[in-house]
Amino acid sequence: MSRNSDVLRGMRDAVPVGLGYLAVSFAFGLAAARMGIPALSATLMSLSNLTSAGQFAGVGVISAGGGLAELALTQLVINARYFLMSCALSQRIAPHAPLWQRAVVSFGVTDEVFALSMAAPKPLSPHYSFGMMGVCIPSWTLGTALGATLGGVLPAPLMNALGIALYAMLTAAIVPPSRDNRLLRFIIVLSMAVSGAAAVLPVLSTIPKGLRIVLLTVVITGWAALRHPLEEAPDA
């Protein structure tokens, strides 16, 4: 079995993501502290939630004195995209992987881990995911603790520079396969254009962002799947 090498490969591939998470979770810890969330709570939230947008929104609801139902609904809307990602991942994971391994892999589904998982060879080894989680969870948690306790020690240009890191990683995950595939290139450009338009158009821009992401994904992906169905079983 190559379980150990899968774990190591996952850890190695996740190092850039882990560094990005340190920076972003540092910003989250800082923001949570400013909203009056104790450092321990912010750190526990990162350890148990492992999601950036959901946590930023969550501390917003908590500090505004929102109720449990409002909090749950916010998470449902903002994190609904994970549902689509998990649907795609469900078909990637080795079919004979035991249920407990699938349950553990589920916890680690973030935007960046998803991007790495889709770029990894098929079928996706759960141990590869464990390796990624072994890097991502500690760095996300540690960054939050540091941000919540140390606060604004980093100079603004440095924090701003780190703020773009996660977007760079997501871009590096989807753009390379599009170089040799005109259709993918078109779909990426189309998605960004529609998303940019939706962010400024009158009605669409009022839809909460998490919901908007899901709506746009379903519509654009549905169009692509109808118009350009795959010839054979997908393997890219």
Add this chain to the structure above:
Amino acid sequence: MHNIYLMILVMALVTYFIRALPILLLRRQIRNRFINSFLYYVPYVTLSVMIFPDVLTSTGMLWSALAGFGTMLVLSFMKKNMFLVALASCLVVFLTETLVA
């Protein structure tokens, strides 16, 4: 404010179930051509939608974000690895912000 630990638990549970339900329930290979095509396109569409336009407000100013965005697009298209793309984009943002400011 409610008990904050209860609130954190609720957040964690909701988020976990969103992630886990498809992975735990969809264990067989789907044969439907439309669904397979749909799932194949999901990452490209959803990540594109998340990147743009949010990337433009991810730094301190629009110009540095545009410079960083351009950097990541060009380097990704050249199939450079993720680490290099992230590092170069951060560096370009940092330089732009220190030069412009």
